[in-house]
Amino acid sequence: MEIIQIVGLGLVATILSLVVKEQKPVFAFMLATFTGVIIFLFLIGKISDVLRVLENMAMKANLNIVYLDTILKIIGIAYIAEFGAQITRDAGQGAIASKIELAGKVLILVMAIPILSVMIETIIRLIPI
Numbered sequence: 001m002e003i004i005q006i007v008g009l010g011l012v013a014t015i016l017s018l019v020v021k022e023q024k025p026v027f028a029f030m031l032a033t034f035t036g037v038i039i040f041l042f043l044i045g046k047i048s049d050v051l052r053v054l055e056n057m058a059m060k061a062n063l064n065i066v067y068l069d070t071i072l073k074i075i076g077i078a079y080i081a082e083f084g085a086q087i088t089r090d091a092g093q094g095a096i097a098s099k100i101e102l103a104g105k106v107l108i109l110v111m112a113i114p115i116l117s118v119m120i121e122t123i124i125r126l127i128p129i
Contacts, residue, residue: 002042002046005042006039006042009035009038009039010035010039013031013032013035014032016031017031017032029090029091032087032090033087033090036083036086036087040083051072054068054072055068066114067115067118070111070112070114070115071115073111074108074111074112077104077107077108077111078104078108080104081100081101081103081104081105081107082101082104084097084100085097085098085100085101085104088100
């Protein structure tokens with residue numbers, strides 16, 4: 001089971017980080033960041049499998065692929081912003097982490113505008129005048 005490997009890696013890195021933190025806090029931070037990147041790289045294969053399934057489902061349902069791509073980009077922005085904010089917060093920089101989260105939210109809003117406008121246009125066409 002992959003989750004056991006991921007949790008095991010996380011626990012080992014946490015213990016090592018706590019031990020190293022007393023002597024070299026910078027190395028402890030780098031260890032935590034490196035562990036996060038390793039876990040993310042481990043999951044890339046799973047993420048690509050999910051993307052393929054979603055694309056196949058969208059094609060079978062005759063959905064416009066542009067909307068699926070936009071939604072997937074929005075999800076990607078959310079995950080990347082969260083990951084960056086967590087790493088920054090781990091480094092003790094909560095203010096910068098908040099700015100990363102704000103930037104992610106603004107970028108998500110910008111990406112969602114085309115979908116929102118299509119939804120509003122559809123609703124307006126459905127309302128009898």
